[in-house]
Amino acid sequence: MEKRPFENNRGSERPDIKGWGIDADPKNDPTYPYKHRNNGEHKGYTWERPPLQPVTVEVLHSNERPNITAVFGTTSPPTGLSGAIRRFAFKYSENSYGHWLPLLLADRVNAVEGVLDDIRHGHFPNIFAEKGYKGKWKHDPAGTAARIGMIVGVAALAFWWFTRDDDDD
Amino acid sequence: MLAMNYRGTRRVRVSQKPMPEILHPQDVIVRVTRSCICGSDLHLYNGNVPDTRVGTTFGHEFTGIVEEVGGDVTKLKVGDHILVPFNIACGTCVFCQQELFGNCHESNPQATAVGGIFGYSHTAGGYDGGQAEYVRVPYANVGPTIIPEGMDVDDAVMLTDVTPTGYQAAEMAGIQKGDTVMVFGAGPVGIMAARCAWLFGAHRVIIIDHVEYRLEFARQYAKCEAYNFRSLGDVVLFAKKTTDALGADVCIDAVGAEAAGNALQTITGRKTLLQAGSATALHWAINSVKKGGIISVVGVYGPTDNLVPIGNVVNKGLTIRANQASVKRLLPRLIEHVQNGVLDPKGLITHRIPLEDVADGYRIFSDKLDNCVKPVLIPPSARM
Numbered sequence: 042m043e044k045r046p047f048e049n050n051r052g053s054e055r056p057d058i059k060g061w062g063i064d065a066d067p068k069n070d071p072t073y074p075y076k077h078r079n080n081g082e083h084k085g086y087t088w089e090r091p092p093l094q095p096v097t098v099e100v101l102h103s104n105e106r107p108n109i110t111a112v113f114g115t116t117s118p119p120t121g122l123s124g125a126i127r128r129f130a131f132k133y134s135e136n137s138y139g140h141w142l143p144l145l146l147a148d149r150v151n152a153v154e155g156v157l158d159d160i161r162h163g164h165f166p167n168i169f170a171e172k173g174y175k176g177k178w179k180h181d182p183a184g185t186a187a188r189i190g191m192i193v194g195v196a197a198l199a200f201w202w203f204t205r206d207d208d209d210d
Numbered sequence: 211m212l213a214m215n216y217r218g219t220r221r222v223r224v225s226q227k228p229m230p231e232i233l234h235p236q237d238v239i240v241r242v243t244r245s246c247i248c249g250s251d252l253h254l255y256n257g258n259v260p261d262t263r264v265g266t267t268f269g270h271e272f273t274g275i276v277e278e279v280g281g282d283v284t285k286l287k288v289g290d291h292i293l294v295p296f297n298i299a300c301g302t303c304v305f306c307q308q309e310l311f312g313n314c315h316e317s318n319p320q321a322t323a324v325g326g327i328f329g330y331s332h333t334a335g336g337y338d339g340g341q342a343e344y345v346r347v348p349y350a351n352v353g354p355t356i357i358p359e360g361m362d363v364d365d366a367v368m369l370t371d372v373t374p375t376g377y378q379a380a381e382m383a384g385i386q387k388g389d390t391v392m393v394f395g396a397g398p399v400g401i402m403a404a405r406c407a408w409l410f411g412a413h414r415v416i417i418i419d420h421v422e423y424r425l426e427f428a429r430q431y432a433k434c435e436a437y438n439f440r441s442l443g444d445v446v447l448f449a450k451k452t453t454d455a456l457g458a459d460v461c462i463d464a465v466g467a468e469a470a471g472n473a474l475q476t477i478t479g480r481k482t483l484l485q486a487g488s489a490t491a492l493h494w495a496i497n498s499v500k501k502g503g504i505i506s507v508v509g510v511y512g513p514t515d516n517l518v519p520i521g522n523v524v525n526k527g528l529t530i531r532a533n534q535a536s537v538k539r540l541l542p543r544l545i546e547h548v549q550n551g552v553l554d555p556k557g558l559i560t561h562r563i564p565l566e567d568v569a570d571g572y573r574i575f576s577d578k579l580d581n582c583v584k585p586v587l588i589p590p591s592a593r594m
Contacts, residue, residue, distance in 0.1 A: 049454035051413055052388040058408040058433055060552035064543070065387055065411035081304035088307075091300050091316060091349070092282065094234040100336070102319035111300060111316040112234050112326070112348040114336030117263035127261065135321055141514050144260035144333075145483060152218025155264035171221040173573025180579035 099124075101131040123151035212589065213267045213342030214568045219257035220576070222569050227267065230338065230346035235282035238350040240274035240292065243592040244367040245340040245565070247575050247585045249397045250510040253467050254331055255572055258480075258487055258512055261320065261332040269587075270296035270328040271371040272340025273363055276350075285351045292354040293366040294347055295374075295537030298326030298335060301352035311353065312534030323513065324534065333513065341568060343589045353538050358545055365548050367586065368555030373544055375508050375535040376402025379462045380410050382531035383506035387411035389459035392449060392498055394491035396424040396436065398558050398584045399508060400464030404432035405553065407462075416452070418445060418494070420470055423581045431557060439471055449498035457500035465491035466509025475517065486512030496522050507532035561585040564593070 055061045081088070091111040098118040102109050119127045126147035133139035159166045169175075178185045213227040230239055248271055254262050276290045286292065299306050300316035305325075317326030318335035326348075329339015338345060347354055357366040376399050385391060391407040393400050396419035407415045415434035419425055425436035442448045449458055467487020470476060471494075479488030487510075495505045496519050505528055523530065547553040560583045563571040568587060575585050 045448075045451050047451050047455050049456075050452070051390050051459070053413055054387070054411075055408065055413060060547070061408050062387060062411040063552065064381075064409040065385075077308045079304075079308055081307055084304075086315075088303055091302060092235055094348075097233075100319055101332075103322050105322045106315075106319070109319040110326070110335075112236075112298070113317075113319050114326070114332070114338065115233065116267065116336055116338045117265040117332075119263075123263075130261075131320075135323055135513065138514065141260045141512075145257075148257060148260065148262050149219075151264045152221075155217050166217065166221075167223075168221065171217055171223045171569055173222075173569040173571070173576075176567070176570025176573045177577060177579065179570075180574060181577065184577075 101127060103135055104131065105134050121151075121154050123147040123154055126150060211343040212565055213338070214269065214565070216254070216262065216266045216268060217264055220255060222255065222268075222572055224566050224568050227342070230344050232278060232280045233346065234348055235280040236349050236351055237280040238276050238283055238286055238347050238354070239278040240272075240294065240340075240345050240347050241277050241591060242272050242274040242340050242343060242345055242589050243291070244273045244363055245269045245342075245587045245589070246271035246367055246370075246372070247341070247571055247587065248371060249399065249468075250330075250466065251572075252576050253487070253510055253512070255576060256468070256480075258467055258483065259331045259333055260513060263332055263336075266329065266331065266336075267338040267342050268329040269339030269341030269345075270330055271367060272328070272345065273357065273367045273370070274340070274345065277344065279350070283350045286354060286356070291357045291363070293357055293370050294328070294340070295353040295355075295541070296327055296371045297353060297534060297537055298328065298337065298348055299352050299538060300349050306352070309536055309539045310533070311536045311538045317348070321513070327534075341565065341587055343565070343591060355538075355541055358549065361545070361548065362556055364556035364559055364586065368558060369541065369544055369548070370537065371535065372398045372402055372558065372584070373553065373555045374537045374540040375399050376464070377406045377540055377544060378533070378535040379403040379464060379506050379508040380406040382504075382533065383407070383410075383460040383462055384504045384529075384531075385410035385412050385460055388413045390414040390416065390453055391460045391462065392458040392495070393417045393434075393462045393464055394495055395419060395463070395465035395469075395509065396421065396428045397464065400462070401428045401432050401558060401583070402555070403462050403464050403508070404428060404434045407460075408433070409547075409552070416458070418442075421578055424578070424583060427581075427583055445471070445494050446497040453500070457503060458498050459500055459503055461495035461499040461503065461505050463491045463495045463505065463507045463509045467511045469509075478517065485516050486514040487516065489516040489518050492516070492518050496526075496528065499526070499528060501526045502528070504529045504531060508535070558584045559586050563587055565589045
């Protein structure tokens with residue numbers, strides 16, 4: 042529990058701090074105001090759009106907008122089961138759990154697909170390296186050993202549990 | 211080319227990916243010289259951001275040299291060394307016209323609530339990021355800025371996100387001379403927010419975290435008071451006692467979804483994802499600020515919901531201001547501050563890591579090992 046008394050310590054200048062107060066006066070700060078309101082919203086979606094990037098991959102877009110934005114990323118388009126889940130998610134608006142929760146599920150499915158895809162291409166993923174355990178071992182050997190020990194222990198326990206002889210004879 | 215490659219929750223590697231191409235007349239292709247790992251990258255790394263697809267390259271804080279330009283690019287040429295704001299902004303939509311460059315409406319088809327961000331999932335546009343040897347940069351006439359002559363590239367890369375975000379956190383907080391400012395989170399953005407709070411005239415700046423080495427770093431770097439919430443017991447009670455029972459004038463949430471300090475928030479927000487991250491810092495900010503005070507939020511949360519005491523926001527008459535930093539708007543002032551020695555962004559960098567070791571870099575940063583505050587990845591070509 043906090044033992045200190047109630048106290049006030051406000052109100053004076055701090056010349057000991059380099060740059061103290063130099064942006065305190067909005068009139069002297071070129072970054073103010075941080076929103077230059079121009080009521081452009083009142084005209085709706087009427088601005089002259091930039092040239093449109095050709096759509097060369099499948100791009101899912103929010104149903105809260107009428108179109109695909111003028112530019113977009115093309116990395117990792119939807120594929121496989123995770124892609125199907127993502128397509129389902131985009132039937133729902135950003136306001137809906139029906140949008141976000143399937144996307145989280147798709148991400149987990151996608152991780153499994155990634156491992157299978159690696160193996161299919163003859164690359165068995167080095168999970169130890171991908172999890173950065175080399176760096177963790179270097180800077181936290183005790184913590185790393187404890188974690189690995191726990192994983193091995195749980196695996197051994199599970200192995201024993203599933204292979205134990207249940208026969209009473 | 212070599213690029214960071216996301217493989218699933220807390221699994222990344224470096225692998226060969228195809229070279230990026232010009233896909234739009236306002237694109238440039240950039241050879242990366244520096245690329246940071248951001249605290250908000252850890253939300254992706256930990257699997258907290260929906261639509262983070264396997265194969266994506268992260269990285270929204272980077273500098274690089276222009277290698278190729280699209281047909282409509284007029285402000286950059288091959289060979290320019292540029293810093294690239296993390297926001298992808300068209301410059302023409304109604305929001306960009308109002309200098310809300312973090313809220314562009316022409317850069318992210320997948321979501322309307324956030325503009326495009328490099329390497330930040332398909333929820334932020336599906337772009338590959340800068341933790342690679344090369345990266346495609348759209349709207350090159352708008353955001354990218356030539357690094358001023360004489361500026362250290364390490365300072366420049368810190369102007370792409372950390373410094374503007376910390377500065378805007380202080381700016382949005384409406385700090386008045388003499389104010390007491392409480393910053394929750396002693397990560398790079400929180401430390402920068404604490405440093406910038408002085409520029410707006412704060413009299414006291416207090417930073418709260420639970421990682422001792424970061425608190426000590428904050429004391430030295432930001433010249434602020436720094437307290438460990440685990441030893442304070444009740445953070446809000448501390449805030450009231452140290453402000454004569456009234457509360458801090460301003461509170462800044464510089465933590466976001468990965469906050470520690472409240473078991474219920476941790477279980478529901480980080481372990482089970484029943485809410486969009488742990489909102490402990492925002493909860494404390496609401497309860498620590500004075501009546502009629504301002505809360506500035508730059509911590510990143512997921513897109514669903516969070517548990518916060520909204521009733522207290524009403525009853526105390528609070529103003530909550532929040533946004534992704536509008537980097538392009540802030541750059542002229544921040545470049546001036548760096549050139550005048552008022553701000554020292556590169557002083558936050560503690561680790562310079564080869565791009566090839568990105569998996570170790572993420573692990574060290576995520577687990578707060580080796581006194582890591584801010585790691586920067588350096589591609590092979592930038593090490594020659």
